[in-house]
Amino acid sequence: MNIELLANLSYIVAAVLFIFGLKMLGHPGTARRGNLLSSIGMFIAVVAGLTAEGIVSFEYIIGGVILGSIIGALAARLVAMTSMPEMVALFNGSGGTASLLVGWGTLYGGDIATFTAVTVLLAILIGGITFTGSLIAYAKLSETINSAALVFTGQRIVNSLILVALLASCVMFVNDPAPDSVWLYSVLALALVLGIMAVIPIGGADMPVVISLLNSYSGIAACAAGFAINNNILIVAGSLVGASGIILTNIMCKAMNRSLANVLFSGFGAVKQGKAIEGEVKPITVEDAYYILEAASNVCFVPGYGMAVAQAQHVVKELGEILERNGAEVSYAIHPVAGRMPGHMNVLLAEADVPYEQLVEMDDINPRIQNVDVAIVIGANDVVNPSARSDPDSPIYGMPIINVDQARTVFVLKRSMASGFSGVDNPLFFGENTRMLFGDAKESISKVVAEFG
Amino acid sequence: MEVVFLIFILVLSIFLGFELISKVPATLHTPLMSGANAISGITLAGAFVSAGAADSQMATLLGTAAVTFATINVVGGYLVTDRMLSMFKSRSATGR
Structure with missing residues (x-):
């Protein structure tokens, strides 16, 4: 009976640690400690769970825990971001x-x-x-x-x-x-x-x-x-x-x-539905892109799933640093559903050492997007598609987007002219101020970085 | 009455969960998700009874499998969350 009481008291401690842990996960500065706190709570709860009445043999438990720990630890260490x-x-x-x-x-x-x-x-x-x-x-x-x-x-x-x-x-x-x-x-x-x-x-x-x-x-x-x-x-x-x-x-x-x-x-x-879009795309060479970026004082990167596929986050950050040294204000605008899971782009950019202060949310960038000299769209499509604002027939009509088409210049990095993931055409590509930089995103940005060198 | 108590706990925890999480910045969505996921491995605390009770072979088998899966969830979840969070640095920490 006493042991049961003790176990239940431990559960209370564990619950409190989970709650504080989750709370601290809400702020970048405290998140890591929050996760640690929550794991301590888990440890206490698990130990308390072991004292439950009716457990007579421990060999299978120990075997399961060891096997699970090995698999879990290996997976957590080895997985690429x-x-x-x-x-x-x-x-x-x-x-x-x-x-x-x-x-x-x-x-x-x-x-x-x-x-x-x-x-x-x-x-x-x-x-x-x-x-x-x-x-x-x-x-x-x-x-x-x-x-x-x-x-x-x-x-x-x-x-x-x-x-x-x-x-x-x-x-x-x-x-x-x-x-x-x-x-x-x-x-x-x-x-x-x-x-x-x-x-x-x-x-x-x-x-x-x-x-x-x-x-x-x-x-x-x-x-x-x-x-x-x-x-x-x-x-x-x-x-x-x-x-x-x-x-x-x-x-x-x-x-x-x-x-x-x-x-x-x-x-x-x-x-597939929505208006077919006709127009002419304006490709740009790496050299011309360099000249425009060199003169820009406010640059905003808009990453999407394509950045993850091309593993381009490190070169993107390198270019961002060069632009900053060149006197430009650099930010990274991230749509909540960019990528394949919530916060996907933030994790990748964090991996590349982009400080989290530079990662801005959609609602913060949109009011000042007119002041952006160059918006660089890397592997994003639907989240920057202006038909979400203008074309009631479009399947994505009404979806909030990052209004890159309202920036002074837009570079779109794209492999080819194939339509995006949702199969919806994107009028952004045909915009007056849009320049298409065709090719692998990582390669294209590396070339621009080399031009600065 | 016991059931009512449990439901009482359930309802309060749900409200607490909504209050706790509703204001997480988008930057932390992935770590929040994987951190929360690690907590869902709490099933481990309950899996021991089946695995260790030796009531029947089948129960031991199910329990041991449950212990293994839950441990993967707990250990992997916390480690991967920590690994991600260790990468989130402020401007001062990246030395710029």
């Missing part, structure tokens, strides 16, 4: 899987009350969706499978059938809960299928929403597992994560001016 979205997707999936397994394992603990049966089903359902959903997100992010939205006829009917079957299986299981119930396996299988079906119709450009949502699910799954095993700390920590994921999801949706339902179900990007 550009692959961070994939890594986060996989970690989400592994958290969901753990909650699924804990819920499932609970069924072997003796008599199963109806409430327990329901919470176990929730843990299995949400954990299962998180697991396969994250795997599909991973596959799309790493381009193992086609990252475009996959939509087929009858998709909604298939999904509805899965849902009905799922619901029926849940009811049957709760009626007669047993660890080897065939309905349990049915719920498990259908949850895994549902995770796949939920993510395949979502295109690569919408991945920031999907990742934040799966992040939220992994928290909610932990929460459900907490209910299944009557554990406070799982409920508290799980719901904190669930809430943070929902907030991020909401921020991402707002940044695209779309509802969550629209992102999840519309198969955006599978259909």
Whole structure:
């Protein structure tokens, strides 16, 4: 009894540390300490968890912890910063899987009350969706499978059938809960299928929403597992994560001016529409780009997923430094959904040693974009597409964008004239003040840097 | 009554979570997400019971797998978040 009390008191300490940790993660100066604090909280909670009644053998626990630590540490050390979205997707999936397994394992603990049966089903359902959903997100992010939205006829009917079957299986299981119930396996299988079906119709450009949502699910799954095993700390920590994921999801949706339902179900990007744009693009040579940049006193970089693909963040920062030494004011304007996960571009630029004061948000740069002499768009497309403002027929109409077309000059670094990720044409490329610098982004910028040398 | 208590905790934590996170600058979205993700590995604290109870072979198997996955989540999540955050430097720290 005393040990149980002690464990519960430790859970309170852990919860407080999680809360302070998350709070401190909100400011660049304290974020690292916040993460440390939260990890200390985790350590305390885990040690307290080990004292739980009924644990008689430790060899499997120790084996699992060692194996998991090795895999986790290696993954965290070895992953390239550009692959961070994939890594986060996989970690989400592994958290969901753990909650699924804990819920499932609970069924072997003796008599199963109806409430327990329901919470176990929730843990299995949400954990299962998180697991396969994250795997599909991973596959799309790493381009193992086609990252475009996959939509087929009858998709909604298939999904509805899965849902009905799922619901029926849940009811049957709760009626007669047993660890080897065939309905349990049915719920498990259908949850895994549902995770796949939920993510395949979502295109690569919408991945920031999907990742934040799966992040939220992994928290909610932990929460459900907490209910299944009557554990406070799982409920508290799980719901904190669930809430943070929902907030991020909401921020991402707002940044695209779309509802969550629209992102999840519309198969955006599978259909092309909007006005076709005609005009002439004006290419520019590296030499001419150099002359313009040399004379510029205010330069703003606008990075997108293309910068990650080209691994151009280091040369971009090098050019930024040269321009600063040349007397120009340099900033990096980052759209909330640029890249494949929330804050993707910020991480890459931080990796390249760009101080975070230079990273400005969309709402800060737009009011003063007219004062920008040169806006350099690197591998961004939809987030700088003016048809979001002007063309009501465009699929991205209404999405807030960085108004680079209102800068004095715009350089667009682009491999070729192929249309962007969402398959939407971009009138920016045909703008009066736009100059296209064709070629690999990293190579082009290196050449400009060489001109300065 | 126990259930009501648990739900009470749930509701309060959700509100707390919304209050805590609503004002995070965009710069920190990725570390916030991966840091929060590491916390969701809290399932580990619950996984021990299945893995160590020796009720049945199946429970041990499920529990051990849960311990492994949750540990990946916890260890990997915290380390990768720390690695990212160590790169975020202010202007004074980058020496310019």
